[in-house]
Amino acid sequence: MQRPPAIIDAHCHLASNRCVPREFFAGVAANMARSSAFQGVPVSVDKITQMLWLQHEDHMGDKLVAQMDEAGIARAVLLVPDFTYVFKSPIDIESIARQHVTVRERHPDRFWVFQGVDPRWGKEGFDLFERAVTEFGFEGLKLYPPCGFSPSSEIVFPLYEICRRHRLPVLVHTGPTSPTLDFTFADPYLIDKAAREFPEVNFILGHGGVNLVEQAKLMCKYRPNVYLDISPFPVVLCDGGWPQHLTSLFAQGLNHKIVFGTDWPVHSLQTGVRPLMDELFSERGPLRALEQRSIDGIFGRSIAELVGKPYGN
Amino acid sequence: MTMERLAQIVNRVVSSPRAPEVRESSRFVEDLGFSSVNAIMLIALIEQEFEIDLEQHMTQLMQIQTVGGAADYISSVAADAK
Numbered sequence: 001m002q003r004p005p006a007i008i009d010a011h012c013h014l015a016s017n018r019c020v021p022r023e024f025f026a027g028v029a030a031n032m033a034r035s036s037a038f039q040g041v042p043v044s045v046d047k048i049t050q051m052l053w054l055q056h057e058d059h060m061g062d063k064l065v066a067q068m069d070e071a072g073i074a075r076a077v078l079l080v081p082d083f084t085y086v087f088k089s090p091i092d093i094e095s096i097a098r099q100h101v102t103v104r105e106r107h108p109d110r111f112w113v114f115q116g117v118d119p120r121w122g123k124e125g126f127d128l129f130e131r132a133v134t135e136f137g138f139e140g141l142k143l144y145p146p147c148g149f150s151p152s153s154e155i156v157f158p159l160y161e162i163c164r165r166h167r168l169p170v171l172v173h174t175g176p177t178s179p180t181l182d183f184t185f186a187d188p189y190l191i192d193k194a195a196r197e198f199p200e201v202n203f204i205l206g207h208g209g210v211n212l213v214e215q216a217k218l219m220c221k222y223r224p225n226v227y228l229d230i231s232p233f234p235v236v237l238c239d240g241g242w243p244q245h246l247t248s249l250f251a252q253g254l255n256h257k258i259v260f261g262t263d264w265p266v267h268s269l270q271t272g273v274r275p276l277m278d279e280l281f282s283e284r285g286p287l288r289a290l291e292q293r294s295i296d297g298i299f300g301r302s303i304a305e306l307v308g309k310p311y312g313n
Numbered sequence: 314m315t316m317e318r319l320a321q322i323v324n325r326v327v328s329s330p331r332a333p334e335v336r337e338s339s340r341f342v343e344d345l346g347f348s349s350v351n352a353i354m355l356i357a358l359i360e361q362e363f364e365i366d367l368e369q370h371m372t373q374l375m376q377i378q379t380v381g382g383a384a385d386y387i388s389s390v391a392a393d394a395k
Contacts, residue, residue, distance in 0.1 A: 032350050041326065041354040048353055054371035267349065271342045 004296045005312050006074035010303040011231040011261025013079055015058040019096045021089040025052040027178030061103040071273040078113045079142045085118035086147040101136050112307055114140035114171050118147055119156040126158045133166050139307040141170045145185035146177050152193035160198045169306040171204040175211020188215040195223045202306050209249055210236045220257040231261030246286035255294035259303045316384040322358045326351050337381030365394050
């Protein structure tokens with residue numbers, strides 16, 4: 001087995017608390033507080049929220065690029081979810097977009113960016129997204145339905161129309177997330193109407209290889225324009241752990257629809273990415289039975305094709 | 314001294330009966346199986362035990378790989394706090 005010519009992480013984020021409202025961290029902290037209390041060490045939600053907040057100060061992506069270099073990852077897709085509508089945050093989405101422009105300028109050829117826009121911003125948001133494509137050169141759309149909308153609601157269709165016109169992919173979050181958000185809109189099946197109405201637009205089910213996997217797999221099998229990513233595979237709920245889960249996922253004839261992603265910095269801030277890559281590509285790892293074409297597709301070629309870019313070194 | 318006190322705290326966080334012995338060279342994730350919740354618990358307990366505030370040290374703390382590395386860092390923070 002050879003590592004692909006260029007590994008591309010199709011799902012990661014800037015670890016910057018200038019991009020994510022504090023309420024998002026507070027939700028994550030609430031679950032961690034329950035767990036730590038059960039283990040005999042009560043820590044308040046506020047304290048954990050502050051700890052998480054202070055861990056996210058990689059505003060220019062330097063730490064992320066160092067991680068990528070160490071792990072042998074050539075390029076990554078930076079996803080920019082728009083939480084600003086639901087949390088009424090002081091952070092505005094245009095500032096966040098411009099921060100990602102700066103990061104790209106600082107690290108040339110390392111990042112593609114999928115801009116998020118909550119469709120309830122209406123025309124203002126649609127115009128911002130189109131500017132992000134035409135002026136900033138961003139490569140895709142990121143949607144976060146748990147903010148409170150279905151990805152097949154017609155309020156989202158103007159964004160898909162922009163994607164159709166510019167031949168851009170859409171990455172849609174699926175599965176549970178911060179408990180401060182609404183999980184009912186996180187079902188992979190909710191992409192069905194949009195995928196049917198916009199057959200020229202390709203949709204990637206973010207976390208589809210980890211959350212609600214049966215639904216995600218069926219969508220990928222039966223909708224030609226639906227894909228899934230495997231982020232954040234290290235935390236999948238599976239008896240045999242993530243290697244066994246991925247071995248099974250990769251054995252189901254869907255590898256042409258699967259793209260690799262880490263979800264950095266979520267879940268891997270402490271471990272780093274390199275140990276995960278080493279285990280993935282180990283001789284007894286979950287790729288051991290795959291032909292080289294599938295490995296190349298999952299770890300780079302497919303996402304490059306989805307964003308319409310050449311693939312290689 | 315810091316190492317001994319820290320090892321006791323780490324043992325409290327890694328409460329599994331099958332947990333390996335904590336050494337200076339023990340890596341939090343690979344050897345001790347630390348999760349993100351374990352890391353939060355450890356930091357909270359260190360603050361209590363050593364009576365120091367680690368909030369401003371989060372970025373550095375998350376980059377420390379071993380128990381010995383953490384002991385050295387805590388010693389320097391505690392010394393600065395005096």
